[in-house]
Amino acid sequence: MRTAFAVLLLVAAAAAGCLQGSPPETVARPRPPSQTVRPEPDPPPPVAAVVAPTPLPTPAPTAPAWRPVAGGGGVLDAGHGGNDEGAKYFGIREKDVNLDLVLRTAKILGAMGVDVRFTRRSDIFVSLPERSAIANRNPNAAFVSVHCNASGRNPNAHGVESFILSREFSDEEQCRRALGRYKIAGKNREQSVRDIDRLIRTCRAEGQILAAALQRSLSSRLGDIDRGVKPGNLAILRETFFCPVALVEVGFISHFPTNRKMASTPWRDLAAQALAEAVAAYLRKGS
Ligand SMILES: [Zn+2]
Numbered sequence: 001m002r003t004a005f006a007v008l009l010l011v012a013a014a015a016a017g018c019l020q021g022s023p024p025e026t027v028a029r030p031r032p033p034s035q036t037v038r039p040e041p042d043p044p045p046p047v048a049a050v051v052a053p054t055p056l057p058t059p060a061p062t063a064p065a066w067r068p069v070a071g072g073g074g075v076l077d078a079g080h081g082g083n084d085e086g087a088k089y090f091g092i093r094e095k096d097v098n099l100d101l102v103l104r105t106a107k108i109l110g111a112m113g114v115d116v117r118f119t120r121r122s123d124i125f126v127s128l129p130e131r132s133a134i135a136n137r138n139p140n141a142a143f144v145s146v147h148c149n150a151s152g153r154n155p156n157a158h159g160v161e162s163f164i165l166s167r168e169f170s171d172e173e174q175c176r177r178a179l180g181r182y183k184i185a186g187k188n189r190e191q192s193v194r195d196i197d198r199l200i201r202t203c204r205a206e207g208q209i210l211a212a213a214l215q216r217s218l219s220s221r222l223g224d225i226d227r228g229v230k231p232g233n234l235a236i237l238r239e240t241f242f243c244p245v246a247l248v249e250v251g252f253i254s255h256f257p258t259n260r261k262m263a264s265t266p267w268r269d270l271a272a273q274a275l276a277e278a279v280a281a282y283l284r285k286g287s
Contacts, residue, residue, distance in 0.1 A: 072140030073115030074279045075243065077236065078102040079147040082125025087150035090259045094148040097262050099123065101146050101250065104272030105279075112280050117141065132239035136182065139199065139242035142210055142279050148262065149249035158255040159225030160218040162211040163232035163247040165204065174200050178241040199242050206244035207237075209285070213278040214248045221274035222267070224251055224258070244282075248275070 078099040080086035086094030099120070106116045117138055119131040135143040151157040165174075175197045184192040211229040219226035229246075237245055250271050251258045261267035 072138065072142065072243070072283075073117070074109060074283070075117045075119065075135045075138050075141045075143045076102045076106055077119040077131050077135075077143065077145040078121075079145055079247075081120050081123055084125055087148060087253050089150065089254045090256060090263075092253065092259065092263050094150070094253055095123065097148050097250075097253065097268075098146045100268055101272055101275065104268055105146075105275040108272055108276035109279060112276065114276075114280060114283065115141075128235040129239055131236055135240045135243045135245065140203075141243050142282055143240055143243040143245040144210070144214065144275065144279060145236050145245070145247040146275065147247060147249050148251060148253040150252060150254040152254065155254060155256065158252045158258050159227040160215060160222065160251060161227035161249050162214050162229045163234060163237060163249075164207045164211050164229060164245070165237040166231035166233045168231075168233065169238060171197070171201050171204065174204070174238075174241060177238075182241070196241070203240075203242060203244050207246055210244045210278075210282050211246035211248070213282045214246055214275065217274040217278035217281070218248065218250060218271065221270050221277075222251065250275075 078095070078101070080095035080098060082095075084095065086098065088094065099122070102118065103121065106118070109116050117134070119134050120126045131145070135141065149157075149159075149161065175193070178196050178200060179193065182196065183189075184195050187195065208229065215226050215229055218224070232247065234247060236247060251262060253259050253262060
């Protein structure tokens with residue numbers, strides 16, 4: 001793991017007044033917290049990581065100059081896994097498509113010189129809190145959760161859509177919840193509150209940009225409908241505090257024509273290319 005645990009459980013969090021003295025800042029690229037956020041020895045992490053994030057090989061010397069946002073790279077999350085198959089239609093399982101796409105995407109990003117980590121890289125079950133905890137340990141990485149959509153009611157539904165955390169969870173609420181789990185080591189509470197507040201606001205705004213990049217790239221590459229970026233109350237979005245995060249539904253596995261494409265290598269290569277290009281384009285903006 002490149003960065004030691006970035007954030008740790010805060011045993012007693014006095015979350016009230018979390019934003020006092022912390023006026024909203026204009027959105028800027030996240031600052032690198034990896035130097036400022038350090039583990040503390042005593043409390044255990046909120047969850048045990050089942051899959052240790054494994055960086056891809058470092059970029060070849062010939063790779064183009066790369067200045068990802070704060071050196072954060074990407075964390076790729078293949079939705080479902082193990083006994084959680086996700087949606088299953090016409091003989092293919094969502095968990096398999098998600099994993100294959102993530103592995104293909106990582107290969108492309110690795111060749112671009114982007115540092116990539118995973119929540120899983122095989123067919124195993126990883127809980128949602130564990131997935132978010134892995135992202136939270138890699139602050140400022142672009143966190144992309146890859147899924148396939150499904151509609152049992154409407155077999156004709158198709159297209160690409162992405163989710164970011166619903167505004168029913170305010171920045172203040174997210175800050176309070178983050179302070180219940182994490183602190184910034186080496187800083188007093190006021191400093192931690194200020195920094196966590198800034199990180200959360202910045203990462204939420206950045207998540208929207210990341211989701212929009214994914215939508216553009218996937219819908220144009222795959223020639224599918226852009227169904228837009230939507231607000232969602234999803235655990236993976238709710239529990240990821242310190243990374244720009246987007247959950248992307250690359251297509252409808254329940255839509256027979258899409259399903260047939262999903263089963264094919266050319267479609268998967270195309271989707272992986274689109275995912276990689278979106279992450280790369282997003283990261284380049286910070287350079
Ligand atoms: Zn799914």
